[in-house]
Amino acid sequence: MSLLDLSDLAIQAGELSLVDGVTLDVHPGEIVALVGESGSGKSLTALSIVDLLGEGLRVTRGSRRFDGADLTPKRLRKLRGQDIAMIFQEPVSSLNPLMPVGAQVAESLIVHGTASESEAQSAAIDMLRRVGIPDPDRRATQLPAELSGGMCQRVMIAAALISRPRLLIADEPTTALDVTIQAQILSLIRDLTREQGTAVLLITHDMGVVAEMADRVCVMYGGRVVEQGAVHDLFAAPRHPYTDMLLRTMPRPDDPPKEPLFAIKGSVPGPRDWPSGCRFRSRCPRADAACTERPPLQGDGHRAACFHPMRPT
Amino acid sequence: MSAALAFRPRTLAAWWPAGLLAALVACAILAPWLAPMDPDRQNLMARLKAPGFEARGALYLLGSDELGRDVLSRVIHGARVSIVVAVSSVLLSGVVGVAVGMLAAYLRGWVETVLMRLVDIFLSIPAILLAIITVAVLGPGFINVILVLALTRWPRYARVAYGQTLALADRPFVRLSRAMGASTPRVLALHILPNIIGPLLVVATLEFGLMVLFEAGLSFLGLGVQPPMASWGAMLSTGRNYIATAWWIATFPGLALFLLVLSANLIGDRLGDLIGKGR
Ligand SMILES: Nc1ncnc2c1ncn2[C@@H]1O[C@H](COP(=O)(O)OP(=O)(O)O)[C@@H](O)[C@H]1O
Ligand code: SF4
Ligand SMILES: [Mg+2]
Numbered sequence: 001m002s003l004l005d006l007s008d009l010a011i012q013a014g015e016l017s018l019v020d021g022v023t024l025d026v027h028p029g030e031i032v033a034l035v036g037e038s039g040s041g042k043s044l045t046a047l048s049i050v051d052l053l054g055e056g057l058r059v060t061r062g063s064r065r066f067d068g069a070d071l072t073p074k075r076l077r078k079l080r081g082q083d084i085a086m087i088f089q090e091p092v093s094s095l096n097p098l099m100p101v102g103a104q105v106a107e108s109l110i111v112h113g114t115a116s117e118s119e120a121q122s123a124a125i126d127m128l129r130r131v132g133i134p135d136p137d138r139r140a141t142q143l144p145a146e147l148s149g150g151m152c153q154r155v156m157i158a159a160a161l162i163s164r165p166r167l168l169i170a171d172e173p174t175t176a177l178d179v180t181i182q183a184q185i186l187s188l189i190r191d192l193t194r195e196q197g198t199a200v201l202l203i204t205h206d207m208g209v210v211a212e213m214a215d216r217v218c219v220m221y222g223g224r225v226v227e228q229g230a231v232h233d234l235f236a237a238p239r240h241p242y243t244d245m246l247l248r249t250m251p252r253p254d255d256p257p258k259e260p261l262f263a264i265k266g267s268v269p270g271p272r273d274w275p276s277g278c279r280f281r282s283r284c285p286r287a288d289a290a291c292t293e294r295p296p297l298q299g300d301g302h303r304a305a306c307f308h309p310m311r312p313t
Numbered sequence: 314m315s316a317a318l319a320f321r322p323r324t325l326a327a328w329w330p331a332g333l334l335a336a337l338v339a340c341a342i343l344a345p346w347l348a349p350m351d352p353d354r355q356n357l358m359a360r361l362k363a364p365g366f367e368a369r370g371a372l373y374l375l376g377s378d379e380l381g382r383d384v385l386s387r388v389i390h391g392a393r394v395s396i397v398v399a400v401s402s403v404l405l406s407g408v409v410g411v412a413v414g415m416l417a418a419y420l421r422g423w424v425e426t427v428l429m430r431l432v433d434i435f436l437s438i439p440a441i442l443l444a445i446i447t448v449a450v451l452g453p454g455f456i457n458v459i460l461v462l463a464l465t466r467w468p469r470y471a472r473v474a475y476g477q478t479l480a481l482a483d484r485p486f487v488r489l490s491r492a493m494g495a496s497t498p499r500v501l502a503l504h505i506l507p508n509i510i511g512p513l514l515v516v517a518t519l520e521f522g523l524m525v526l527f528e529a530g531l532s533f534l535g536l537g538v539q540p541p542m543a544s545w546g547a548m549l550s551t552g553r554n555y556i557a558t559a560w561w562i563a564t565f566p567g568l569a570l571f572l573l574v575l576s577a578n579l580i581g582d583r584l585g586d587l588i589g590k591g592r
Contacts, residue, residue: 050492054483055421081494094485098507108493159493 001068003028003199004049004167010061011044011053011223018271019044019223021062023297026167031190031200033210033231035246036220037268042203045220046169049201050084051076066167081108085160087189089172091152095144101152102128102140105159114163127158131188150181157189164196171203186213207250211235219243222279223271229302237311239304242280278306330579337573341392348386349374352543356381361559376561379551388565390543395573398455398538399524402462403517409463410470411513415501417471418478429475432468440465440527448536458537462524473516477509511588515581522577529570545570 002025011019019041026032034042047053049064051073064071066079076084085108088094095104105127106120115123121140128136131154144152153173160168170189174182190213193200202213210217210231218228219242227240238244275281277292284291286308295305340347350371357380359368364376364384375384417428435443444461451457481487482505490504531537532546540547545566552563 052488052492077494077496080492086489086492088485088489090485094489096486096490096504096508099503107490107495111494111496111499156489 002026003067004201005065005068006045006049006062007065008062009045009048009059009064011041011048011057012060013057016271017223018057019048022220022223022225023062024218024225024228026199026201028166029194029197029199030215031193031202031213033214033217034201034203034220035205035207035210035217037205039268039270040220041223042205042220043171046086046171046201046203049169050080050086078112081165082112082114082163083165084167084169085163085165087153087156087160087168087170087173089175091149091156091176092144094156095152097144099143100141101144101147101155105140105155105162107159108163112163123162124158127162128155130192131155131158131161132184133158150177150185153177153181153185154188157185157192161192161196161198165198167199167201168193169201169203172205173202174209175205189213207246211250219246222269222274224279224305225297226280226306227302227304228297229299233302237302239299239302239309239311240280240306241284241286241308241310243304244310327583330576330583333572334576334580337392337569337576338396340389341396344390344393348383348389350383350386352382352386352390353541354382361555361562363559364561375565376559378548378562379555379559384548384561384565387543387548388545388569391545391548391566392569392573394455394538394542394544395525395528395570398458398462398528399521401459402466402524402528403521405459405463406465406467406520407470407513407517410467410472411474411506413467414471414474414476415478415505415509418475419482419497419501419505428471432471432475435465435468436472441530444527444531445536448531453531453536453539455538455542458528458531461531462527465527466520466524469520470513470516473512474509477512478505481505481508511584515585515588518577518581518584522574522581525570525573525577 004024004026006022006024009019009022010017022041022045024032024034024045034045036042044053044057048059049071051071053059066075066084069075071079095101102121102124105124109115109120109123110117125136125140128140133139133151133154139147144155147155157173168189173189174185177185186209189200192198202209204210214231216229217231217234219226219234219240221242227234227238227243234243235247238247269282278284278287278295281287281291288308290307293307295307297303297305356368356377359366359373359377359381361379362368362373362377364374366373366376373383373385375388378384378387413428413432417425443465447461447464448457451460487500487504490500495504528537529544529546529549532544533550535550537546538544548566549563549570552559552566555562
């Protein structure tokens with residue numbers, strides 16, 4: 001049974017549709033990547049799971065289920081921080097600038113009354129050690145400003161995983177970090193979650209990260225899922241023209257360096273400019289008259305929403 | 314190292330308003346021991362005597378008033394009234410205003426609409442009118458002055474707390490703490506309040522000076538602290554009648570008032586500069 005189950009999720013800002021019919025599931029212990037260019041609705045999808053959409057944004061359709069039951073606000077109060085944890089993109093601004101990092105790591109234990117103040121503090125120091133922070137006793141008493149960006153991201157991972165959640169939602173956890181640190185943080189997330197059996201919904205715009213980390217992948221474009229499936233299926237035989245393009249933008253080690261990187265033609269249109277029917281229509285080389293209708297997600301296991309897929313389903 | 318040492322006396326010197334304020338607060342606290350006489354004891358044989366007058370071993374250093382009370386002792390005790398009224402009203406209006414502003418900004422929706430509309434309404438009523446109406450209803454008196462001041466001033470804190478909270482509520486760390494299960498009171502008290510306390514302290518310091526003036530004004534008009542309690546405003550009010558013949562009755566409480574307000578305002582400005590630099 002799936003741990004997280006989003007079905008036909010739609011999010012609007014007033015009348016403006018931002019996310020339209022996202023269907024996605026995450027099984028216990030697996031890593032699912034949610035991938036797409038900036039503005040495709042990944043963060044909104046993630047925030048809607050924990051019911052933290054900002055002012056003016058509403059879920060207008062669809063269901064969000066965790067462990068087989070609807071994610072009601074009441075249930076979420078218990079699940080947040082305990083069974084579902086989150087990591088954001090900006091490690092430094094995601095920490096309270098005036099609170100020692102140890103206390104911030106311990107926060108979820110204290111909030112949920114799982115541990116006493118002193119137990120939580122020593123659990124936090126343990127956790128800081130596990131995420132590879134040297135001298136955790138001293139570091140625990142420091143403020144975020146005294147730590148580097150990579151350290152802060154480790155602190156956030158520690159805070160997220162201290163309560164051994166069953167699902168970790170990581171929204172572009174390495175985008176703001178140096179390339180050299182990115183790989184370390186990713187393997188840290190992978191190793192720790194494997195170790196404790198935590199499932200991960202990993203949001204990224206980087207196909208390289210998907211290849212390295214995920215079991216399954218869900219590709220979004222214009223607030224919709226355009227293709228989903230097991231990572232090796234999708235990488236070996238992408239069906240949606242958008243996925244195909246994303247994969248071709250990936251730098252490969254065997255690429256001749258003089259060859260310019262393939263880039264997707266045109267820029268992502270904003271939510272106000274999405275075309276009717278297939279939203280990728282304005283950039284798709286295969287588009288024709290049929291594409292003015294909305295393509296349904298088709299296939300079994302490996303699914304794509306396209307009238308003229310790169311390969312037959 | 315030597316540069317740091319060279320700078321120290323200058324930075325310390327720049328904080329002289331804090332020293333002045335501390336001295337005035339010390340006067341207020343130690344009033345019964347510092348004041349040479351009972352501030353309310355009348356001596357009809359020593360009315361309207363000039364500073365330095367001495368009678369039967371009692372020295373009236375700053376002169377005596379129309380009832381023969383020692384002006385110095387009354388000024389020292391007046392510091393008590395001024396500071397206690399100002400601190401209490403700042404605390405009361407601050408707590409109410411900050412709570413209102415933070416809740417409005419954090420909860421949004423109809424709570425925000427109702428609370429901030431209320432703030433606008435209160436801000437649009439002239440403070441002195443509101444004060445007069447309130448005194449008319451409650452009657453004058455020490456406690457009522459505090460209530461009146463708090464009632465007129467809380468919207469100022471609400472505005473500042475509202476703006477600051479609004480700017481913070483969408484910051485990732487606030488979102489994250491909610492995503493980690495922190496309740497609304499916990500988020501407000503632990504994550505937002507410490508991060509907005511700086512600007513609020515600046516407002517509170519400046520408001521303190523204003524409250525001192527306000528209390529003096531109300532007492533001057535007879536709407537504030539009632540006689541015989543020593544209040545600078547009330548002393549100014551009586552002193553006004555004797556300004557041609559006994560200038561000291563109004564001058565010394567006026568000077569004390571000036572120093573207290575000045576020190577509060579200078580400290581407030583300085584804090585504001587410091588916070589401005591920190592941002
Ligand atoms: N409060 C909002 N009001 C209107 N539009 C919004 C709001 N929040 C996000 N959006 C828009 O929704 C789209 C999807 O945003 P987001 O989920 O953050 O994308 P991603 O995380 O994939 O980059 C973007 O075009 C963004 O501009
Ligand atoms: S449905 Fe048409 S426009 Fe959309 S991706 Fe497929 S071919 Fe392109
Ligand atoms: Mg995003």
